[in-house]
Amino acid sequence: MGSFTAHNIRFPDGTVSMPGHPTLLADEPRCRAAMRLLRMLYGNRLAGRRIVDLGCLEGGYAVEFARAGMEALGLEVRPSNFENCCDVQKKVGLPNLQFVRDDAWNVGRYGPYDVAYCCGLLYHLDRPREFVRLLGQVVNDAIIINTHFAPWEKEARFGLGELTSHEELPGRWVEEHGETDEAALDKLKWASWKNHRSFWVAREGLLQAISDAGFDLVLEQWDAAADGRELLAVTTSDDYRSFLRGVFVGIRSGRISPSAAQVCGSRNQAETPVYCE
Secondary structure (H helix, E strand, C coil), rough: CCCCCCCCEEEECCCEECCCCCCHHHCCCHHHHHHHHHHHHCCCCCCCEEEEEECCCCCCCHHHHHHHCCCCEEEEHHHHHHHHHHHHHHHHCCCCCEEEEHHHHHHHHHCCCCEEEEEECCHHHCCHHHHHHHHHEEEEEEEEEECCCCCCCCCCCCCCCCEECCCCCEEEECCCCCCCCHHHHHHHCCCCCCCCCCCCEEEHHHHHHHHHHCCCCCEEHHHHHCCCCHHHHCCCHHHHHHHCEEEEEEECCCCCCCCHHHCCCCCCCCCCEEECC
């Protein structure tokens, strides 16, 4: 098993993917918040619900969704991350867990889904509104987007550009990298894939994009930041405010046609998906 950078997963034999790491991913606030939301949506009916984990990194969230009984699919484009995902799939031995090496823009190939989980990906895209619109075509019930967003006032922590408009939404550009070689891109574990800069949408613009994608209940999941701590203290702290990150949720009261997944577009249809052996 390769080196893990973020997801500390406990396996059935008692070993973990990141020995010495203080917490398991299952116990971290982002994962706990996602599970609270899913259980609120479905109660004790999680079994069989189909969820896609977009840009799943090392597969930890997909594992926890599968352990809860969901049919979980993780999409990951970086070969080294995907190798870790395949090792994870073998070690956990869950028949309802699957990983595919493919670009997240090709999410329509594998849909439709009940839920899409998008953590740490949207702010690495150069067309975030188009991506949210794409999710609206292939997701029946809900999307959960854990992402950075652009502030209205200038900031210094992330080196964002000037406030502007892109895809008719307010936000700021940020430079990612100048790499074009896939071997070099594979080493940039927490960066964009092939776009050299990304667009961070302002919070209000992201809410609009989710609404426009067909989700008629749009909200921000504040408990993801506090996770049992005093919400007021956390959300008014300088660190929280400067971190510019939140969990944005879209819930649909109706359902899309299953055929929608067959007609939605993608960016790299020429690429061949790779499944774990």
